[in-house]
Amino acid sequence: MERKRSDNIAEELEGLILGGVFTPGERLDEVQLADRFAVSRTPLREAFHRLALSGLVEHIPHRGTFVRQPGPVELIEMFEVMAELEATCARLAAARITDEALDDMRATNARCLAAVEAADHDGYYHENERFHAILYRQSGNGFLEGECLRLHKRLMPFRRMQLRLRGRLRQSMSEHEAIVEALQRGAADEAAEALRAHVAVQGEKFHHLMAGLKQAAE
Amino acid sequence: MERKRSDNIAEELEGLILGGVFTPGERLDEVQLADRFAVSRTPLREAFHRLALSGLVEHIPHRGTFVRQPGPVELIEMFEVMAELEATCARLAAARITDEALDDMRATNARCLAAVEAADHDGYYHENERFHAILYRQSGNGFLEGECLRLHKRLMPFRRMQLRLRGRLRQSMSEHEAIVEALQRGAADEAAEALRAHVAVQGEKFHHLMAGLKQAAE
DNA sequence: AAGTGGAAAATTGTATACAAAATAGTTGAC
DNA sequence: GTCAACTATTTTGTATACAATTTTCCACTT
Numbered sequence: 300m301e302r303k304r305s306d307n308i309a310e311e312l313e314g315l316i317l318g319g320v321f322t323p324g325e326r327l328d329e330v331q332l333a334d335r336f337a338v339s340r341t342p343l344r345e346a347f348h349r350l351a352l353s354g355l356v357e358h359i360p361h362r363g364t365f366v367r368q369p370g371p372v373e374l375i376e377m378f379e380v381m382a383e384l385e386a387t388c389a390r391l392a393a394a395r396i397t398d399e400a401l402d403d404m405r406a407t408n409a410r411c412l413a414a415v416e417a418a419d420h421d422g423y424y425h426e427n428e429r430f431h432a433i434l435y436r437q438s439g440n441g442f443l444e445g446e447c448l449r450l451h452k453r454l455m456p457f458r459r460m461q462l463r464l465r466g467r468l469r470q471s472m473s474e475h476e477a478i479v480e481a482l483q484r485g486a487a488d489e490a491a492e493a494l495r496a497h498v499a500v501q502g503e504k505f506h507h508l509m510a511g512l513k514q515a516a517e
Numbered sequence: 518m519e520r521k522r523s524d525n526i527a528e529e530l531e532g533l534i535l536g537g538v539f540t541p542g543e544r545l546d547e548v549q550l551a552d553r554f555a556v557s558r559t560p561l562r563e564a565f566h567r568l569a570l571s572g573l574v575e576h577i578p579h580r581g582t583f584v585r586q587p588g589p590v591e592l593i594e595m596f597e598v599m600a601e602l603e604a605t606c607a608r609l610a611a612a613r614i615t616d617e618a619l620d621d622m623r624a625t626n627a628r629c630l631a632a633v634e635a636a637d638h639d640g641y642y643h644e645n646e647r648f649h650a651i652l653y654r655q656s657g658n659g660f661l662e663g664e665c666l667r668l669h670k671r672l673m674p675f676r677r678m679q680l681r682l683r684g685r686l687r688q689s690m691s692e693h694e695a696i697v698e699a700l701q702r703g704a705a706d707e708a709a710e711a712l713r714a715h716v717a718v719q720g721e722k723f724h725h726l727m728a729g730l731k732q733a734a735e
Numbered sequence: 736a737a738g739t740g741g742a743a744a745a746t747t748g749t750a751t752a753c754a755a756a757a758t759a760g761t762t763g764a765c
Numbered sequence: 766g767t768c769a770a771c772t773a774t775t776t777t778g779t780a781t782a783c784a785a786t787t788t789t790c791c792a793c794t795t
Binding site for chain 1: 749750751756
């Protein structure tokens with residue numbers, strides 16, 4: 300294993316946690332991981348702090364660093380907040396959005412649709428992310444944009460899970476089109492409501508998915 | 518100077534930054550501060566990470582850690598987001614709030630008013646914080662509550678500044694009463710709008726305050 | 736004279752050694 | 766036999782030494 304930097308370590312650890320190698324609540328052993336990555340404990344602690352910033356792990360003084368995979372309840376709550384934040388973006392963007400951005404959203408949407416046709420999940424995911432990123436930017440509120448990106452990233456693995464649900468992709472696409480349409484008309488409340496519903500439904504779908512998995516495990 | 522722990526160092530640094538000892542954009546010299554606190558660089562770096570978590574400083578790899586006091590524009594943006602988050606709390610709380618919590622809010626409000634009468638700024642500030650904390654809790658969304666507390670804390674010094682504005686305290690009190698009243702009736706949209714306005718006005722007041730200070734400095 | 740190259744200084748990142756704290760395990764008393 | 770206290774072990778927190786990177790400054794070339 301090649302020599303790592305703390306940046307890479309944080310990234311790799313993120314992958315391991317999201318990949319399910321470390322179970323939620325598990326303590327991340329510093330010496331063990333230091334040995335695994337062939338580095339000392341110091342950069343590992345740095346990496347832990349970075350993961351704590353994105354909320355993936357929790358550090359308790361004199362106790363250790365623990366995997367903080369959110370449970371179903373907290374996840375629903377996070378989707379609820381995400382829905383509100385995106386709705387706010389939409390409300391603000393409806394008044395401020397530029398024609399260029401509207402065109403960009405339409406183009407992104409088109410590429411998104413193409414990805415759906417080609418069953419290209421990664422492509423869909425990428426374009427979908429771009430669609431939302433444009434919306435955040437067009438809110439005109441840089442702080443709001445940052446908070447949205449942060450939460451969006453944190454929900455990333457859970458959004459990804461539900462892409463497998465049949466028919467969800469196409470439904471999501473038509474929702475995107477309705478959003479663009481409302482933004483173009485400058486209908487703030489309508490756009491906000493469309494976004495709220497668009498994100499909220501993801502939380503619900505996820506809930507169903509989780510319930511299904513739980514049932515299957517029993 | 519006594520021996521410090523990284524927790525205390527983070528706290529003390531926070532005070533120094535908020536107290537204006539370190540100017541925004543300034544680089545925090547590790548060796549210099551390590552010498553000042555009579556500790557090594559290691560716990561200082563830990564403290565930096567903690568401050569980065571609350572957004573007070575920014576760490577740039579191989580460049581250093583910089584004071585990240587937000588400018589007027591970002592501050593307005595933050596108040597805008599805070600207003601939306603609190604409005605969401607209100608909307609959710611309107612349906613879920615318990616009678617005990619309503620009584621608690623009224624009692625807190627009463628103590629708040631007493632503090633105003635006694636010109637007890639610290640007391641007012643404390644009770645006001647409690648008022649909002651109850652609201653966050655009553656949203657029933659633990660994640661939302663956490664995000665609100667985080668942002669509220671970050672805006673703390675700026676809220677505090679505007680308490681000096683004449684008449685603002687009493688106005689704020691009557692807004693609180695209107696909020697409680699709307700919550701009691703279960704009027705979600707009304708409560709949300711009341712909160713949004715209540716917080717947004719703080720952002721505006723702050724804006725005026727900053728403009729005044731800037732003018733006075735010229 | 737201005738711009739580029741490189742060497743030296745300053746500063747951040749990492750490794751190792753040591754200290755402090757928490758947990759676990761064991762012995763003793765009741 | 767159970768609970769409590771003490772010791773031993775494990776684990777986190779800190780100090781110091783060293784490596785790597787960035788920046789600065791000076792010399793040299795065009």
